[in-house]
Amino acid sequence: MSSTSTTTPLAPHPDRLFPADPGARAVARTVYDAVRDLPIISPHGHVDAALIADDQPFPDPAALLVTPDHYVLRLLHANGVGLQDLGRPDHSGAHPLPDGREVWRRLAEHWDDFAGTPVRYWFETELHDVFGLTEHPSATNADEQYDRIAAALATPALRPRALFDSFGIEVLATTDGPADDLAAHARLAADPSFTGRVLPTFRADAVFDPSRPDWRHVVASIGEASGIDTGTHDGLLAALRDRRRYFIEHGATATDTGVLDAGSTPLSATERARIHAAAQQGPSGVTAAEAVAYRHDMLFRWAEMSVEDGLVMQLHPGVLRNHHAPTLERFGPDTGHDLPAVGAFTEPLRPLLEAFGTTPGFHLVLFTVDETVFSREIGPLAGFYPAVYAGAPWWFIDTPAAIGRYRAAVTDSAGFTKTSGFIDDTRAYCSIPARHDMARRADAAYLASLVVTHQLGEEDAVHTARRIVSDIPRATFKL
Amino acid sequence: MSSTSTTTPLAPHPDRLFPADPGARAVARTVYDAVRDLPIISPHGHVDAALIADDQPFPDPAALLVTPDHYVLRLLHANGVGLQDLGRPDHSGAHPLPDGREVWRRLAEHWDDFAGTPVRYWFETELHDVFGLTEHPSATNADEQYDRIAAALATPALRPRALFDSFGIEVLATTDGPADDLAAHARLAADPSFTGRVLPTFRADAVFDPSRPDWRHVVASIGEASGIDTGTHDGLLAALRDRRRYFIEHGATATDTGVLDAGSTPLSATERARIHAAAQQGPSGVTAAEAVAYRHDMLFRWAEMSVEDGLVMQLHPGVLRNHHAPTLERFGPDTGHDLPAVGAFTEPLRPLLEAFGTTPGFHLVLFTVDETVFSREIGPLAGFYPAVYAGAPWWFIDTPAAIGRYRAAVTDSAGFTKTSGFIDDTRAYCSIPARHDMARRADAAYLASLVVTHQLGEEDAVHTARRIVSDIPRATFKL
Amino acid sequence: MSSTSTTTPLAPHPDRLFPADPGARAVARTVYDAVRDLPIISPHGHVDAALIADDQPFPDPAALLVTPDHYVLRLLHANGVGLQDLGRPDHSGAHPLPDGREVWRRLAEHWDDFAGTPVRYWFETELHDVFGLTEHPSATNADEQYDRIAAALATPALRPRALFDSFGIEVLATTDGPADDLAAHARLAADPSFTGRVLPTFRADAVFDPSRPDWRHVVASIGEASGIDTGTHDGLLAALRDRRRYFIEHGATATDTGVLDAGSTPLSATERARIHAAAQQGPSGVTAAEAVAYRHDMLFRWAEMSVEDGLVMQLHPGVLRNHHAPTLERFGPDTGHDLPAVGAFTEPLRPLLEAFGTTPGFHLVLFTVDETVFSREIGPLAGFYPAVYAGAPWWFIDTPAAIGRYRAAVTDSAGFTKTSGFIDDTRAYCSIPARHDMARRADAAYLASLVVTHQLGEEDAVHTARRIVSDIPRATFKL
Structure with missing residues (x-):
C-alpha cells in the first residue's frame, strides 16, 4: 500500500484518448470536434x-463523490x-x-492506486471541469481540496438543475421501481421552469424471481399501485401492463431488466399459474x-409486452450479485462485490427471438459484462435480428480500452447502426459529462483508426460519430 | 434507419489496412508488395x-452480388x-x-449501414476493381450503377473463366456432396483450354447425424453412388472410403466437416452398428x-480414413444453424441466422488426437467462429500436435481486425508454419480477389508490427508473408 | 517443413517491443530506462x-537449452x-x-519455424547476451554455434553463481515438494560467500487429489518428514502445517498450487475424514x-493455513496435464502437451473468498492460461477483495502481446497495485534475464500507451514501472 503525498498538477489534456500517431490524432480531433458539444x-x-426535481444543494464532497460510487469504493x-x-453504514x-473529511483523506491517500484506471480517468475530468481542481488529490492537499469542493457545492452553479444545463443534458432516463408513483417525474414535467427531459424507466427485477425474499412484497405492491389483484399470474401480468402504461404516460420509452441468465423459454398458462x-x-x-422456469417465462412475457406497448426492452444478464455474503450482511448491497458471470445470449434468447426477433418496432438492447460475447454472440445477433441492438460496454467494461475492443468486435458483424450509443449507467450525477466525453473520445479514436487505414472516409467518420451521439440513441431508445 | 442519398467517390486506397505510423506503414508496404501479385x-x-465449367455470363447484378451473399443479406x-x-424466394x-433493380436499390439506400464493416470493405474493392465503379452506391446512383454492372457482366472479360485468369487464381477448391459425380470437375480437367486447378472437397455432414431428417436419404445416395450397401455401418464406412477414393481421383486433397461440437469419442463396432x-x-x-454418440464416433472414423487415404481433414464445429425457425421456414437455410456457438477443441478432440495426433501425414485443420479458443485451444494444440493446423479466421471473423487478433493470439503458441493460410470460404466468386487481398494486407500489417517492434527482421517478414500466401497453404492442404 | 540454411545477423535491438510511433517510443524508452537495471x-x-548450491558447470548446450525447455520442445x-x-529418453x-550436437542441429534447422514467436524472442536475447552469439541459428552454423556455447559453458563466468550475480538476481524462489528437506537451500543460506536469496516454495499438488496413483506415497512421505501420522485427515493437516513451518524457517514466503479447477467448497470434518x-x-x-470434493475442501484448508501462517497462496488452475497419453507413456510428463482448459474463478472460489477474502494479511495470487478471465473474473476479483492479486500472464501467455492484453484487461478493474509483478515460471535458468527484460519492455510499452493518450503522466508512468518491478512483487509475495 502506498501513501500518495506529493502534489502534481491536474490538467486533463485536450487530446486525451486520441491515438499517438500524429496523422491519426489529427483525424480523431476532427471527428471529436464534431460531437464534443452535442447535447448529452x-x-x-x-x-x-x-x-433534479428538488434541486437542493449536494451534501458534502465525500457523500457526493466517494461513498455512493461503487467504482471508487471497490478499488479502495x-x-x-x-x-x-468510506462512509458506508456498518450494520x-x-x-x-x-x-x-476523513473519507476524502482515504481517497486522497490512495490516489496512486487508481493510476491508469478508467475511474481515475473520468474522476480527473470531473474534478477539473466541475470543481475546478488543478492538483491531483494527495495526502498533502486533501483537506484543502475537500474545503474547495464543499465551498463549490454551496454555490447556485452547482445545484442539480444548473448542472443539468451546464452539462448540456437533453435527455436523462432514470430507473424506477414498478410501483413507483413517479411523482418527481410528474413535478418536473409540470414545471415550466425546467425544460429538460427526465424520463422514468420501468424496472421490476424482483418480479422475475419467486425465490427472492422480496418477491411477494413487490408483487403485492404492484397490485396496490395498479388496483389489480396480483394474486394470480394473469392478474400480475395485467397489473404489469397497467404499470407500464402508467410509466409510458410519464414519458418512459424503455424498461430495464437484470437477470442472472437470459433464458427465455415460455411456460404454458397452466404451469405459470401453478408456480x-x-x-x-x-x-x-x-x-x-420452478423459480428459474418462472423467471425464464417472465422474460418471454416482458418481450411480449414490449411488442404490445412499444417500450424498448433493455437486458443485462450475467451479474453475480453480492458475491461476499459477510460484506452484504454488514454493509448492504451495491458495495463493490457484484461480479461478472459468464455471458450467454444466442442459446438462451432463442425462444424469445423466434417469437419476436423480427417483429417490427420491437427493440431489444443487449448489455454484457463478459467481453467474450461481443464478437461471438451480441454482434452476430444484432447483425441479423432487426429487433436486437448491441448495447454499449457497461459497468466493469465502460472504459476507454474496452470501448475500443467493443467497437472492434461488434462493428464487424453489426456495423454502427445496430448499437445503442453510450450509456453512463451511473448514480454519480457529476460524472455524467466526463463519461460521455470519454465515450466520444474513444469512439473518435476508433473511427480515426478506420480512417487512417482507409476503411472509412473522414467525412463518413464524422457523420458516423454524429449518429453515434445523437441519431442512434434516439432511434434505439425511441426518444 | 438512414437513407444514403449523397454520392461520394469510391477509390480504394493503395495503403489500406496498413498501420498509420509512417515507419510501420513503409514496412507493411514492402511486405505486401512481395505478395500482392502472387497467385491465389x-x-x-x-x-x-x-x-467455371459452363462459363456462362453471370445473371443480373443483384442475383450475383446481393441475393446469394449471406454477409450482405444479414446486415440489410x-x-x-x-x-x-432482397430476392429470396418467399415460401x-x-x-x-x-x-x-429493386434489390440493388435496397442495398444502395442502406450503404451507410455498412460503414466500417468488413463486408463494405471488400465490397468496395470488388465494385472498383472488378466492375470499375468510382462512386459509393447511393439512392441517387443506384439505377445507373445497376446498369453499369449489368453491362459489364455481358462482356467476355467478366465471364467466369476470364475472371479466373484475371483474378490470378491458381487453385480453387469447391465443396461437394458425398454422392456428387463431380462431372463439372471432370469436364474442367479434360478441357485443354482451361489450365487452372478446380478441386472438389468431400463434405458429408448429413452422414454424421442420424437424427437429421435427410440422413437416410444421404446414406442411401452414397450407397447408390458407390454401389456398396450402406444399410450397415460397416457398409457405410466402406462406401465412404469408396467415395473418398473417387474424390481423390478427381483431384480432391481434403474433406470438410461442420458439426455442432468437436466430440470424437469412438464407439465399439457393436454399438455403432446397433445405432x-x-x-x-x-x-x-x-x-x-445415441445420435450424438454416433456423430462423435463418425468424427473419429473420419480421422481414421484421413490417416488411410491422406485427405486433409478440415473441421469447423460450433455453428448453430438456422437460429430463427420462422425465417428458415419462409426463406430456407443460409439466410443469415446461422450463429456462432461457444467453441471447444481441447477436451472433445482428445480421443481423436490421442489416436492420430502424431501420425505422420495426417493433417487436421481447425476452424472456429469463437475467438476465445485461438489463444486457449487452437494455438496450443497446433503448437504441440504435428497433425493440427490453426485454421484462418472464418465467416463472422474473416475481417481485418479479427485477422490481426488471430495472428496475435495464435502466433505465440504455433508460429506461422502451423497455420492454414487464408481461406475465403465464399460463394461470392467476384469477391475472391478482394478477400485474399484483404488477408495479404492484414498479414502484412501484422508482420510490420513485429518488424517495427524488432521481433522479426524485415527480410524474415517478407519471407514469412510469402510462406503464408504460397508454401503454407500448399503444405497444409497438400496441394 | 522448411530448413533454415541461410545465416543472418542476430542483434537484439535496443528499442525492441517499444511502440512504433516515435513519440510513444521515446516515452517507452524513458520508462524502461528507469527499470532496466533494477535487480530481478x-x-x-x-x-x-x-x-546454485553446487555451482557446477552446465552440461552441453542442448541439454541446457533445448531438451528441458518444454516451450522449445513443443514447437519443434x-x-x-x-x-x-530432441534428447528426451524414449521409454x-x-x-x-x-x-x-544432433539435437542442436534440429533446433537450428527449424529456427524459421520459431519466427514471430515469443520463444524465439527471448531465446535471441539469451543467445546474444549470455552466450555472445551474433548470428541466428541455421543449418550452416549449427556446429560452430554448438561449439561456441559449449566453450562458453566451460568458463567460470557461466557457472550458476556467477550468472546469478551477472543476471542481477536479488531473489529467486524455487518450487519444492512437501517432504523436501531443503538441504540445498540450507547450504546456500549457510554459505557466507553467497549473498543472494534463494527461497523455497511449498507445493504439494499430489496431496489434493486422492485419485492420483501417487497420493498415498506423497501423503506418507509428508508423515515421515514431519514425524506426524498422516493416516487420518487431521493428521495430514497437522503434518502439512508442520512442513509449512519448516519451509518458512528455510525462507519460504509462499505456496504454489496447480489444480484442474478452483472449486473450494469445504467439507465437514466427518466427511473429509471419511474420504x-x-x-x-x-x-x-x-x-x-469424492476425489473432487476432497480436493475442493483441501483448497479451502490451504487458504485457512495461509491465514494462519502468512504464506502467500498462489493458485493456477485450469491446465489439462498430459493431453496425449501415448506421449506421456513414451516420454513422461512435461513434454509439451499440458494444455489450457477453460478458466473459472468467481463461482468456484466463492466459499474460500467468503471465508478469507477480506482477512488482513491473506494474499491469494490467481494465475490463468485462459485470457478470457482477465477482464471478466480476475480483474474484478482483485478489484474488490483485498486478498486477491491478479497474477501475471503465465506459460502459454507469457508473451509480449499477451502481457499487453493482460494489462489492458486487468488495469481497468484492479489498477497496478493489485497485480503480482512478472513471474518467469521457468526451468531455463539462462532465460531468466531475457524474460524479465521482456516483461519490463512490455510494461513500458503499455505505460507509454497510457502516457501518450494522456491517461497517465510520464512521471507517474516511471513511478508505476518501478513499483511493478520492485515494490509490487515485494508486497504481493511478502519478500
Missing part, C-alpha cells in the same frame, strides 16, 4: 429524479480500506460513521427449478 | 465448379429490409420476387444421446 | 536450488521433430539418446466425485 442523451442511468476496498472508513454497529400460486406461500413454496 | 490459392470455398435484414425484398407465397441399424427406422429410431 | 525478483520458478514437435530426436526403448480414510485403500477407494 443519457438513456440509461440511476440518478434519482427527485434530485481492494487496496485495504474498510467500507466502514454490525462496530464503527460509527466517519466524517466526510405463481405456489410462490404465494413464500420463497420455500417453489423449487429452485 | 483458395483451398476452401463454395463456388460451384459448374460455374438487421437494418429492417425483409428477405423477400409463404406472400411476396412475388422483386426485380433485381446405425436403429436409425434406418428414421430419425425417431434413435435417441438424442 | 523472481518469486515463482522452477530452477533447482541445488544448481509441432513441426515434425520427434521428442526422441519404449526404440531410440538411443541422440548426441547433444481420507477410504483413500488409504488406494485410488479405487474413492469415487471420482
